[in-house]
Structure formats: structure tokens, C-alpha cells
Amino acid sequence: MNVVIGELNVRPLVDGDKYTLSRWLSDPVVLEFYEGRDRPFTPEMVEEKFFSDRGVMSCLVEYEGIEIGYLQYYQLDHETMIRYGYTNLDEVIYGTDQFIGETDYWNKGVGTQLIRAVVEYLLQKEGVHRLVMDPMTWNTRAIRCYEKCGYSKARILREHELHEGVYHDSWLMEFIPE
Known part of the structure; x- marks a missing residue:
């Protein structure tokens, strides 16, 4: 994925990005929402x-030329689709x-710009029927962002994510193109 929209640039990870990611993923403020404060990364x-190689497209997010976040996208496999409650396994x-690792960019609309750009990019891929995310139910800032971008809450995924030693419920959120 190479997407440039205005001041936003989303590009594939390169080797040197591991140091930027490890800086973000060792920051307790970031880890409170992504991965957990009990799991700082080296x-x-x-x-x-x-x-x-895990079937995921991993990208770095830049805004105004500054590295600010991470995004990954992937096609759901049949096992995950079934677990999420989808019965039409022909659906793509x-x-x-994603997360914004530079906390100075939180609450400034950059996440909304990112999600809208990614939705536009992925919907241009032939045959995509819907997009999904699974934020933890207590992550209200992320949920508001996703709803602003056209996602809606589909169902609760019970005890879906292990975060800081506890399994938390997540919202399965969907974007279904019209």
C-alpha cells in the first residue's frame, strides 16, 4: 500500500521502522490502548x-513528513469469518x-483522515464486500473515530482480546459499502 492523500502518507514498513515501532510500543501511554502496558516491545x-510473513500488509503512517503511526490490513480467513459470525464464506x-504512536497527534483528526484514506483504498480493491475492526469496548475515542468514518457496531465479541492480563470484550465494527 502506498497512499498519499494531502499531508497523509501510508507506506509499507521498511527495516529501519522497527526502531520507531519499538519506541512507540514501549511507551505506556500508547500501550494502554494497543498491546498493553505489561508488554513493552524491544x-x-x-x-x-x-x-x-503472516499474511498481513504492515504499513507506517506519516503525517506532514513525520512518522506518526502504524496500520495493518489483511483478508479475513474462513476460520475468523466464522468466529465473527459471517456465514457467507464467499464474501471478501x-x-x-492501527494506532497513532505519536501522542501529540491524538485528538486532532489525523486518525479520522487515516481511516477514511484506508477505506477508500481498500474499497478500490476488486471484490471487497466489507471492512471490519475489533476495538475493545472501552476504547471510546477509537470507536468514535471509526463511527465518524462510516463504521457501525455489528456485535460484541466476548472476551476477545487479552490486554494487560485480562480478556476484554471488543466491538466488531463493520463498514459496508453502499
Whole structure:
């Protein structure tokens, strides 16, 4: 993915990005919402999780030329579709996960710009029927952002994500193109 819209640039990860990711993923303020404060990352952990071949497109997000966040997207496999409650396994569903690692860019609309750009990009891929995300139910800032971008809450995924030693419920949120 190489998307440039205004001041926003989303590009594939390169090797040197592991140091930026490990800086963000060792910041307790960021970890409160992504991965958990009990799991700070080293560059080696970042390399293992974000640079291994796992069927995920991993991207760095830049805003006004500054590295500010991370985004990944992937096509849901049949097992995940069934777990999420989808019965039409011919449907093409993509999931995304993202975070803004530079906290100075929180609450400034950059996340909304990012989500809208990614939605536009992924919907241009032939055959995509819907996009999904699964924020934890207590992450109200992220949920508001996703709703502003046209996502809606579909259903609760019970005890879906292990975060700081506790399994938390998540919202399955969908964007269904008209």
C-alpha cells in the first residue's frame, strides 16, 4: 500500500521502522490502548511480530513528513469469518488494525483522515464486500473515530482480546459499502 492523500502518507514498513515501532510500543501511554502496558516491545519483538510473513500488509503512517503511526490490513480467513459470525464464506472481508504512536497527534483528526484514506483504498480493491475492526469496548475515542468514518457496531465479541492480563470484550465494527 502506498497512499498519499494531502499531508497523509501510508507506506509499507521498511527495516529501519522497527526502531520507531519499538519506541512507540514501549511507551505506556500508547500501550494502554494497543498491546498493553505489561508488554513493552524491544526491536527484536517488533521484528518478530510486524516483519514476519503472516499474511498481513504492515504499513507506517506519516503525517506532514513525520512518522506518526502504524496500520495493518489483511483478508479475513474462513476460520475468523466464522468466529465473527459471517456465514457467507464467499464474501471478501478485510480487517484493519492501527494506532497513532505519536501522542501529540491524538485528538486532532489525523486518525479520522487515516481511516477514511484506508477505506477508500481498500474499497478500490476488486471484490471487497466489507471492512471490519475489533476495538475493545472501552476504547471510546477509537470507536468514535471509526463511527465518524462510516463504521457501525455489528456485535460484541466476548472476551476477545487479552490486554494487560485480562480478556476484554471488543466491538466488531463493520463498514459496508453502499
